[in-house]
Amino acid sequence: MNLLTIIVFDAINYAATLFLLSVGLTVVFGVMRILNVSHGGIYALGAYMGTWLALLVLEVDLPPVLTYAMLLLGALIVGFLLGPIIERLLLRRIYGSDMHIQLLLTFSILLILDDSMKLIWGMEPLFISEPYSMLGRFKVGGIIYPWYDFVLVGVSVVFGGALVWMVRATRFGKLVIAVIHDREVSRAIGINVNLVFTVAFTVGALAAALGGAFVAPKIAVVPQFALEVVVLAFAVIAIGGMGSIEGAAIGAVIVSFARALAIHLAPELELMVVYLIMILVLVIRPEGLFGEAELRRI
């Protein structure tokens, strides 16, 4: 019974992390039909920037509460800076290209981001524990849990909810859906498709940076976790259905439960189990659980 509680709590925590990590990837793919491999790089950069700013606050003896603001600020800087730059300067040139060219372009951005972080922050891991430890802990069934994990669950629920609301209930959301369905017709009826793309990509980058910044206090930020992160995010959105926000949430929950079960019951399988589920889902239902099958066009 106790083990079950632990597994459920672990899974919920991890699901929040996974959702924050992958929701941006699915938004960008949904609107632009580009799998942004550099997503992991933006995520890592968000983590670095947030952690670095927060450490700065502690260094000059400001109240540690400000570290939360700094994490947020770091994410905003990275998201609002990198998002438009990457979309305007680079992605815009390859919208009409083959899929593999688009993948290679975002992959090369990842390589560049990955090394920039090494050059800026060095090879040593960056670690800040204050935002994590300040909130205290509570006890469930004899196990101690930090509150921070539940703040993270809250953040991801609010963020996911806001995104779904934006797509479903606002005027901009309707424009986005129109663009998703038919770019050319949207352009013909006067929708600024370029703007929609820039906003969508920036939202994706922002989501990645936010995820990175707020997960950072739970882990040590080390170089080269950028691509592992994007593979994991891809697994999550492939399970849920690429381009679906709800799918990303479901994918995150499934993957995190599987991982929690594996960690407590068969630890060697921790990494394998994620990909096994992904392969299983894709073999049975290639468009993912929430995805729509694409029409084949000649």
Place this chain on the structure above:
Amino acid sequence: MTHWMDWRALPRAGVVAAALLILVPPFLPGWILFVLTKAMFMFIAVMGVSVLLRGGLLTFGHALYYATGAYAVGFCIKWLGVRELLFLIPLGALAGFIMAALVGIVMARYREVFFAMLNLAFSMMLFGALLKLYWITGGTDGLAIGTATLAGIALPGDSYGYYYFALTMVGIVTLVVYRFMASPAGYFLRAMYDNEIRIEYSGVAVRQVVYRTYLLAGTLGGVAGVLAAFTIGHIVPEDAFWIQSGEFVFVALLGVFGGVPGPMLGALVFEFLQTYASKYFPLAWQMMMGIIMLLIILFQPGGLWAIYQRIEARITGKDRGGDHH
């Protein structure tokens, strides 16, 4: 439009390249020989990526096969004490082939993003396994390989003999790839790049074509892994890591439209670039790769090969026309 297997392109570029690779190395210092040997196995691995790319299939996980070949050698040496190249090369090829035969069952169903990312997922699974099953694989320490033998005679990885052995393998691989690209599967693969569904409507089992190409690519990866293991003398889980796959893709992109000479040019440029970069900018090597890739994608989609063709056209005074699909 010129043919991918442009035989007219061969006499000049291919023959000159082959002659240089055969005749020049004895006059070169040892470190250049080492770099050249590395370029040989890099070329063999990249041929696999390149052939897939000709069908519009991009893989971010080809290191899976490279590591499979390398660890096949590692286990053979660890458990059997066998170092014979005449046995290990076919073994590596077989290991790559079997791995590709299994993974390919899943992979042949997927294209584009899914193909690229599923390959990546499989290679990360192998990386995880190599890392975690340390009592078999040696974990992060990897396995020591030592010196190979050829028909019983010791052949150190940095010797001229080993270089010529690797060059012979390059020759064999080149022939096999030419044969494949000239086969019906090879033609359909190229046609798939333009329009897969039309190929299917004309009655071709596209999955079969993808599967066969995948088997070829996996086998080449295995062979490259065997050669790499003896050249470097040590194998580590990073051989299956995504950065390794990324380097294959990078080299393939450098020379993708040059048939066989293109990837060779790419592999040579890559190895020298890496040798200098790791000496002068060890932390910015990936960034350099990324920037070069960006520039190629945005401004020079034909890769180095297109640059070479332009130079050649200027020298000979005639334009043979590019070969950009």
